[in-house]
Amino acid sequence: MRSYALCLATPEIWKAHEEHLTFKVKFLFHSVNAWAQDWGDNAVEGLGLLERLSYVTHIWKDGMDSAINQMDATFDAGIIQSLRAAHTASMAGVMRYYATLVGGNWHKFSFFAFFKKAGKHRTQKMGAERWNERFIERQTTDVVNPAWDTELPPPDRYLETAIAKLTGEIKMLPGQLSRLPESATSPMIILEGILEAQVNGINAAHDRQGAAYRQTQGNIKLDATLDEHTCYFTKAMAPCYAKGNLERGPGCCQRTQDYLLEHLTSNDPLGKATDLLATALHENAHKHARLLDKDVRRILADIGTQFAMILQRKNETSGEKLARHQIRAFLDLAMPDIDRITRDLIKIRQKHYDL
Secondary structure (H helix, E strand, C coil), X not given: CHHHHHXXXXXXXXXXXXXXXXXXXXXXXXXXXXXXXXXXXXXXXXXXXXXXXXXXXXHHHHHHHHXXXXXXXXXXXXXHHHHHHCHHHHHHHXXXXXXXXXXXXXXXXXXXXXXXXXXXXXXXXXXXXXXXXXXXXXXXXXXXXXXXXXXXXXXXXXXXHHXXXXXXXXXXXXXXXXXXXXXXXXXXXXXXXXXXXXXXHHHHHHHHHHHHHHHHHHHHHHHHHCCCCCCHHHHHHHHHHHHHCCCCXXXXXXXXXXXHHHHHHHCCHHHHHHHHHHHHHHHHHHHHHHHHHHHHHHHHHHHHHHHHHHHHHHXXXXXXXXXXXXXXXXXXXXXXXXXXXXXXXXXXXXXXXXX
């Protein structure tokens, strides 16, 4: 069991170490290296670093807005539309099970006992039953399960397009800058290192938020098909059971049957459950996108901070200049080690994880 548990945790531990090295450590070293270098007079202003970063940020904003709109539209036109189109057939399944409750082997007192437990109960005669799951059994089998695999967009589809466009723009910056005359007196390889580390950070944030999205999406499916207090059909049925729980005295069994029939046919718990599912899908997508956007904007802001530090070089003191040169001597020895460790990490990934 211990070995199995460690195997389950290993990929996430690996990702955490990889992100720390290829993003945080690498960015730190390259940022300090950028600060330590000598840049040509007026070269940085001529490169227009902050202006180019502003354009990249605008690209990201447009990509995020498009991704969110596409996700919303796909939910509504996919699984939600399928559930609503199959409402009549699903309702037939609901009523078929209701008929077994009031006209089958159920004694009225057994019915009443289960009703008092919101349909989730066990008796010696009837065994264990979950009414709410049985009510939506046909919908789960015929609609939710197949639609979940075919009509829900993969969580990374639209956001990955935005991420790919953003990282593509960032990767093109060094090439664009190298064509400018000012780049002749600028250590462009240092800028490449900063941007490469931040691209690694952006991809790591995307992977991390995507994993969280998929986990929540799986929980949403459980809430759409099971009978627990968080489940959508269970919530839609709660008022009916609450009303019946107030019943006492002669005729209470018949009245609770009537309440159940009225609620199923007049209050449309199936439709309400579908609405709750739609809300959950949209909220999860928006939450995932919002958290990813926060991570990416923080990374873009870090790039801007480094560019701004380079731009402020003309105002440095003699002590700062001396410190830069001393740190640069250390970095000349340290940077090859960082690059070597990064290459080794790539080899380990290719051997053990990229299968």
